[in-house]
Amino acid sequence: SSLRSSLLSSQHQFVDTDTVRYIYQPIESLFILLITNRASNIIEDLETLRLLSKVVPDVAGGVTEEKVCDAVFELIFAFDEVLTAGGYKEGLPLSTIKANLEMESHEEKLHMMIKQSKEDAAKDEAKRQAKAIKERQMQMMKQHLGGGGGPPSASGMQGFGGGGNNMGGGSQDPFSMMGMSDPYSNQSGGGGDFGGSSDPYGGGGASASFNPSSGTATVSSAPRNVKVGMKLGGKKTKGKKDDLMHMMAAEDGLSPMPLAPARPGVASMEVTPPPAAPQHPVTLLVEEKVSVSMSAEGEVQSCEIKGTLSLTANEDAGANVVSTVDKAAIDASSIPFSVNTHPKIDKKQWEQGGQLAIKGGKSIPVGRPIGVLRWSYSDPEACPLTLTCWVEEDGASMNLNLEYEAKPGMSLKDVSIVIPGVHSPPRVSEVDGQYKHDTVSGSLIWYNSVIDDNNSSGALEFNVEGASSDFFPIPITFKSEKLFFPFNLLSVQSGSGDVKYDLQKSLAPDQYICGS
Numbered sequence: 001s002s003l004r005s006s007l008l009s010s011q012h013q014f015v016d017t018d019t020v021r022y023i024y025q026p027i028e029s030l031f032i033l034l035i036t037n038r039a040s041n042i043i044e045d046l047e048t049l050r051l052l053s054k055v056v057p058d059v060a061g062g063v064t065e066e067k068v069c070d071a072v073f074e075l076i077f078a079f080d081e082v083l084t085a086g087g088y089k090e091g092l093p094l095s096t097i098k099a100n101l102e103m104e105s106h107e108e109k110l111h112m113m114i115k116q117s118k119e120d121a122a123k124d125e126a127k128r129q130a131k132a133i134k135e136r137q138m139q140m141m142k143q144h145l146g147g148g149g150g151p152p153s154a155s156g157m158q159g160f161g162g163g164g165n166n167m168g169g170g171s172q173d174p175f176s177m178m179g180m181s182d183p184y185s186n187q188s189g190g191g192g193d194f195g196g197s198s199d200p201y202g203g204g205g206a207s208a209s210f211n212p213s214s215g216t217a218t219v220s221s222a223p224r225n226v227k228v229g230m231k232l233g234g235k236k237t238k239g240k241k242d243d244l245m246h247m248m249a250a251e252d253g254l255s256p257m258p259l260a261p262a263r264p265g266v267a268s269m270e271v272t273p274p275p276a277a278p279q280h281p282v283t284l285l286v287e288e289k290v291s292v293s294m295s296a297e298g299e300v301q302s303c304e305i306k307g308t309l310s311l312t313a314n315e316d317a318g319a320n321v322v323s324t325v326d327k328a329a330i331d332a333s334s335i336p337f338s339v340n341t342h343p344k345i346d347k348k349q350w351e352q353g354g355q356l357a358i359k360g361g362k363s364i365p366v367g368r369p370i371g372v373l374r375w376s377y378s379d380p381e382a383c384p385l386t387l388t389c390w391v392e393e394d395g396a397s398m399n400l401n402l403e404y405e406a407k408p409g410m411s412l413k414d415v416s417i418v419i420p421g422v423h424s425p426p427r428v429s430e431v432d433g434q435y436k437h438d439t440v441s442g443s444l445i446w447y448n449s450v451i452d453d454n455n456s457s458g459a460l461e462f463n464v465e466g467a468s469s470d471f472f473p474i475p476i477t478f479k480s481e482k483l484f485f486p487f488n489l490l491s492v493q494s495g496s497g498d499v500k501y502d503l504q505k506s507l508a509p510d511q512y513i514c515g516s
Contacts, residue, residue, distance in 0.1 A: 414479055
């Protein structure tokens with residue numbers, strides 16, 4: 001305590017001995033001490049000490065003894081960023097030290113993005129194959145039913161199961177027969193967009209046909225083909241297996257546990273657990289897709305924005321709700337969006353108060369997303385991100401200079417610009433952001449975690465072997481939560497009052513190509 005009081009009363013910030021110099025600085029109730037030799041530059045040592053005094057409260061969250069002890073390892077790592085192995089100061093600002101301590105790997109991010117893109121491509125191919133298989137199954141089913149589909153009835157009401165094909169009440173929609181749904185299908189019958197075989201306003205899920213000779217209608221279910229998996233303890237060996245179990249249990253003095261009966265039609269295989277249930281009765285998803293085609297010189301040839309508002313009732317309490325949107329903000333928008341509601345939405349309520357309600361107070365099916373609102377806009381000036389490419393010959397190689405520029409007010413995340421035709425390792429001379437050479441696909445990925453008003457422009461310059469036509473077209477991907485459409489949800493209500501909901505917004509490119 002006497003040493004501490006003497007240090008506080010001293011006018012100097014250092015103490016010299018024969019060979020060692022102690023430089024100190026009080027931080028509230030603690031001291032930070034720097035030990036060096038007497039030949040060291042004391043001015044630089046004081047600057048190092050001041051930087052360390054800023055690092056301590058920032059890393060530890062305070063300068064009390066308890067907080068410093070809790071963050072002792074973090075402080076050691078931070079001090080290691082400030083001082084080199086030889087005891088010299090690194091000229092790093094505090095923000096760089098914090099970034100180094102977070103230890104984020106951009107290489108890992110790029111690897112995961114490449115992996116995700118390959119998985120998405122495989123999923124798209126699987127969906128395409130599945131769709132082709134289902135179409136073949138649908139044709140076979142129609143042939144098996146003897147052409148019972150028939151032409152659609154003009155009086156059939158879409159979705160809520162009015163008159164349908166042939167027998168009206170029966171569901172002849174191929175999407176319903178195949179277990180699929182299409183919210184904007186033009187097929188008639190009970191299995192339309194808000195209906196299906198479970199729609200209380202529609203008919204049953206069996207197929208109906210009419211016999212002209214007898215004048216009677218017959219209803220038959222679709223053929224079933226139940227596959228039974230391998231089962232232990234079947235009828236043929238049940239007695240022997242039970243006797244063996246009883247004998248083994250009697251020898252050990254135990255009572256055998258009864259075997260759980262095998263369920264018919266269920267194979268012995270692991271079942272993937274279902275996804276987590278939604279937390280609220282209603283989920284609203286606002287999606288915008290932007291399609292852009294631009295030249296290599298950065299001239300935007302076309303830019304089209306399409307958006308959809310989808311509503312999903314997660315439980316019965318959310319099946320009959322009225323969503324109110326700020327329509328005044330949409331009408332006052334400087335962008336002339338073309339806005340359309342679903343045919344089942346009451347247009348009068350939408351035009352007067354921005355309410356999205358089903359006509360006649362009917363309900364929507366539970367657990368299936370329904371598109372209730374669409375909008376679109378096309379203007380090259382709306383392009384959120386432009387890319388300009390300069391390709392010049394440099395002897396036996398090519399020199400590429402790329403520059404992006406973001407639209408003011410945009411905030412784009414995980415922006416990837418993929419330059420094809422880079423089969424050999426590129427020689428990068430300038431880059432804003434990160435880059436990675438993918439030797440498998442022969443492409444160079446230029447990545448920026450965030451592009452906004454703080455870094456609305458950036459450049460990449462590199463040299464590589466190849467021809468100018470090899471580097472185009474260049475696809476661009478990103479994601480954002482900031483929409484072009486001025487969507488503002490005011491409330492979601494039912495007859496009993498306000499209904500809790502989840503709201504998700506996303507903006508992503510559909511086809512974003514430079515050099516097309």
